[in-house]
Amino acid sequence: MTTRAPWPAAISLARAWYEPHLTRIHEDADTRRGDLLQLEQIALGYPSAEAFLTELTLEPPDATSDRSGVPLKDEDYLILSTIHSAKGQEWKSVYLLNAVDGCIPSDLGTGSTPELEEERRLLYVAMTRAKDRLTLGLPLRFYVTQQSRGGDRHVYATRTRFIPRELLGHFESLHWSPAPQGGTPAPAPGRIDIAAQMRDMWG
Template identity: 30%
Template sequence: FCFNPRDALSFSRIVSVPSRKIGNVTVDAVNAFARESEADILAILSAPSHVPGVPKTAVGPLLGFRAQVESVRSTMGVLRPSELIDHVIEVMGLRPHYLDGTPQGEARMENLNELRGLAESFDDRDPAQGLEDFLAEVALVSDVDAYDENGEGATLITLHMVKGLEFAVVFMVGMEEGLLPHQRALDEREENPSLVGAQTEMAEERRLAYVGMTRAKDRLYLSCAFRRHLYGRSQPAFPSRFLTDIPQSMLGTPRGSAPVAPPRQGYKERYIERQVEAAPAPPPVQRFASGDRVTHPAFGSGTVVKSTLTRTDEELVIKFDKVGLKILSGMLAPLTK
């Protein structure tokens, strides 16, 4: 509404949160007058007593609401996105409104805190550009408002938007260092491990992981990649430290009676040691080509669909006769032609 004072829907949603003794009759009268006069609602609220159908008792609350909105609008493009959210919460009186001692109010306040956390990732930009980018990001994930829990199909949703929802089956992908916890939290912890901010950042990442895990009612699947393409190149991925906090007794067996493999402990350290100790590796050689027949000790026979050279490896897409498509490392996979 601050960006678009003609948005009647947004006006109707926020004008009574918190309660300002502005009823539905008043809201309908303002919206009807705005449509007829083709004026923006904020301009109309400068003289609400002139709006037909608005009770005298609502004039003062409407003027107060307009003053609050103008206070927010005056700081847009000046304050950073997270600071602007703090200003909105303070000016609109949202904190005392939601912290009413009920679990629902506490959950709504947590949602505002999550929104502020998302806004912080845009604070390093020019305030006006950061606010525009932040609102664009929020618009991309706002489809959760139209979520139909009875609809068919998979729901793709972020951890910041999933609070309050539940699903029979949940897949959390990207449980890797640098993704969850985010690289920002890792950098702060490494540079200033004793600072309260670094500890708070990591605690927030842990809380996000907990929120995601507790959305599952029946089954929860947690996955991490062995190798991931980031910033145009392939690099090793390391399991999230949060995976090691899960007791083994709580994990189910994936197939038959095979035990659940714990995260690869020490893999990152061993990888770094090998990088330091080993001589510079020669560029990878393309050993396989599309159409080659290969054999893998576990997957059996198959056909190479695609071979791609990266700076450090040969990545293969192979269609195995019995287990279907697999993506393997040409340098690590025990393949024979």
């Protein structure tokens, strides 16, 4: 007659029985051994095997992690960081968003000369994080929030005062939607060029 092991010792006994078979059955035996240990740790948080199995059935894990391998191009990742958190770090390419007045410097950082100089230093920190390529994003406008769907109320943005016109020669200027031949700006994606339609209608 066999006696049933109490919970959660039962899952420890099951793992101990299964562990010697891992190397024989699976190529990734070390990873699976770690999964079993993790499963055992999770099981300790449940009062019974029934509760544990019910939870595992209703909410099964999506995947199990493995050791990090050689990075692949299709697995590259993007790091989002504040300027303060970026201090002391470097990346090959850095994209600085919203290099406009109101953001850099912040509206809250222009009350005094020391505050303004601190904002200037922050921009210097952000720009010097790039080892190979630096891109400054300058939106032309900011759309007003809480307006009706499809609304176009906006305010125009101005380049940060820390990059005056005299310095623009040191930057390469690229535009998201270049003007086509004839000089008329291309309409933004998803928007209707009313002026062009009116010209077509009325010649």
